Amino acid sequence: MDAIQKTLLEEISGLHEMPAGAYNIRANGKLDSRQTTEHINIVTKTDKPGIDIIIKPGTKKESVHIPVVLTQTGLTDLVYNDFYIGEDCDVTIVAGCGIHNGGDQKSQHDGIHSFYVGKNAKLKYVEKHYGEGEGTGERILNPETIVELGEGAYMEMETVQIRGVDSTVRKTRAKLDKDATLVIHEKIMTHGKQYAKTDLQWKWTGKVPVSIWCPVRLPGMSPSRNSSRSSTEIIVVPVTRSVMALSWSMAV
Numbered sequence: 001m002d003a004i005q006k007t008l009l010e011e012i013s014g015l016h017e018m019p020a021g022a023y024n025i026r027a028n029g030k031l032d033s034r035q036t037t038e039h040i041n042i043v044t045k046t047d048k049p050g051i052d053i054i055i056k057p058g059t060k061k062e063s064v065h066i067p068v069v070l071t072q073t074g075l076t077d078l079v080y081n082d083f084y085i086g087e088d089c090d091v092t093i094v095a096g097c098g099i100h101n102g103g104d105q106k107s108q109h110d111g112i113h114s115f116y117v118g119k120n121a122k123l124k125y126v127e128k129h130y131g132e133g134e135g136t137g138e139r140i141l142n143p144e145t146i147v148e149l150g151e152g153a154y155m156e157m158e159t160v161q162i163r164g165v166d167s168t169v170r171k172t173r174a175k176l177d178k179d180a181t182l183v184i185h186e187k188i189m190t191h192g193k194q195y196a197k198t199d200l201q202w203k204w205t206g207k208v209p210v211s212i213w214c215p216v217r218l219p220g221m222s223p224s225r226n227s228s229r230s231s232t233e234i235i236v237v238p239v240t241r242s243v244m245a246l247s248w249s250m251a252v
Helices: 003-013
Strands: 022-027 030-035 040-044 051-055 060-070 076-085 090-100 107-117 122-132 139-141 144-149 154-163 167-176 181-191 195-204 211-213 223-228 231-236 241-251
Touching (some): 003 060, 003 090, 003 122, 022 051, 040 060, 051 060, 060 107, 090 139, 144 154, 154 167, 167 181
Parallel strands (some): 022 060, 060 090, 139 167, 144 167, 154 181, 167 195
Antiparallel strands (some): 022 030, 040 051, 181 241, 223 231
């Protein structure tokens, strides 16, 4: 990796060097480096771009990093990453994407992440997005997160857009089984003409949720909100600068 890519990696994952555990680093649409462990395997898909991350049942206190960096202007990168978290796990997944665009063409990364969390498993998922570069080309990030929580499973999502992203449409789809809990903390920084939209839809197969904590409007925001029993959409188009901080909690 070159110096710019290393800077992006540090911004989105806090890594100054390769982590001790499992990791998969993608740079400019290609695999840069990978490491697996006894309990966490990472396999390249054969039918489409992306990877499968398989975490064995009962795995505790382990983590996997899967950052993406883009420094090639004009590149559009699409990946499908599927995570299979076994029963009774307690693990952390750190993802994110950093874009450096020094040219006049758009650079874009779309990550479609699907999580299949087993019975009574616990997962913390951290995702950070960051953009920079002196070029006029746009920096676009469109993440889509699909979550299926098994009985008694717990997942906490912490998603942050640090700065420098010209356009983002963030989609989250969740399906919760009996006694499952999903907590989402989302913080999006925008300025100037940058555009951000976040869209959450959920359904449950157990009882009706006993807890749904929806976002609160913050000073400096200009959101348009349309919500229903199982979906909520927030759009932020700032005049100068704004921070959108959302917290969701769903339990059945």
